[in-house]
Amino acid sequence: MLLGAHGRRRPGTGEEFWQYRPAQATDEARLIDWRRSARSDQSFIRDREWQASQTVLLWVDAAQSMGFASRGMPPKADRARALALAVAILLLRGGERVGLAGLEVPPRSGGIQLLRLAEGLLAGQGGDYGAPDIRGMMAKSRALFVSDFMGPFEPVETALTRAADRGVRGALLQVLDPEEEAFPFGGRTVFESMGGGVTHETLQAADLRARYLDRLAERKARLSDLARLTGWQFDCHHTAQSAQSALLWLYGAMEKTR
Known part of the structure; x- marks a missing residue:
């Protein structure tokens, strides 16, 4: 790259x-x-x-849903932040101007900027689910959005469409836990969002598996279609997978957007 x-x-x-x-x-x-x-x-x-040099803005979902982790797995938020910072290191070393989407960490170059980015990524959490922040995105810049994208789809669609209208191109990386992919639940189960805003109890969790997996596949397809229509790249990464493989994909995806 x-x-x-x-x-x-x-x-x-x-x-x-x-x-x-x-x-x-x-x-x-x-x-x-x-x-x-x-x-x-x-x-x-x-x-x-x-x-x-080019300007690259990062948005990493800080909503509470990103705090989920099944047994033995890292929280999705930890993997998302680690990948975003790894990309930022390489971009900054290459002379790019990197910042966080929003207005808190404007894009700059130089080694000290990495500390600002790390502090910004660790600052606070939002509600149950997050949506990309496109404030501060300049025309013709590049962007990276990292999230589980498990919340309402419309805010994601709106943000990406508006970014594309400004000539911004980039990559979407969906980060999921293995349990969110496999749905290994059966019998009586209480499902609750990380923030406690959504709760559902069932006596036969296994009966929900097929419908859940269908909706998850539909969400991935919508994200992929949205990325294709706006000139972005899309991929899904599981926290059980090597972070290196996701980083290699991000390198290639960001190169395609330049």
């Missing part, structure tokens, strides 16, 4: 060759490419491609 300065497909300051152009009277002699000029009766300037 190419991090840091990215080509803008026009001449300017950079390290990559862009094109040869005929020298003009205003060009300094030191800029002339004498090897290329020797093959013709005209002098030529070797232009380089204009390169500039």
Whole structure:
């Protein structure tokens, strides 16, 4: 993946060759490419491609649903923050400007910014479920949204559509616990949201499994379709899986959005 300065497909300051152009009277002699000029009766300037750093905004769901963890698994919030910070480290090392979606941690470059990002990601929790925050997103920037996306779908759809309207492209990473994928429940079970706002009791939890898995598959499909329609990338990661595999996917996904 190419991090840091990215080509803008026009001449300017950079390290990559862009094109040869005929020298003009205003060009300094030191800029002339004498090897290329020797093959013709005209002098030529070797232009380089204009390169500039990009702005990347991170949104990591801090809602209470992200605190869920089955036995032996890390909380979804811990995995989501770790992945976001790992991506931020590489982006900052590459010279990108990285910040948090919202207004608390504006995008900046440099090593000290990583500390600001870490502090911002650890600050507080919201309600039962979260929705992406697109405040502060500049046109043509990039973004990464990390969440379980288990709450109402409409706020997610609205946020991503508005971001796409600004020319923002990025990646959606859904983080789920293995129990949320397998639904290994049977008999009498009380289901309660992490914040206590939603409670459901059943005597035959196994009877709900097929409907639950159908709705989960439908949610994933809607997220995938929404990402495709807006030019974003989508993937689902389980906390039982290696974090490295998710990080490798994020590298490729963010490169595709540049």
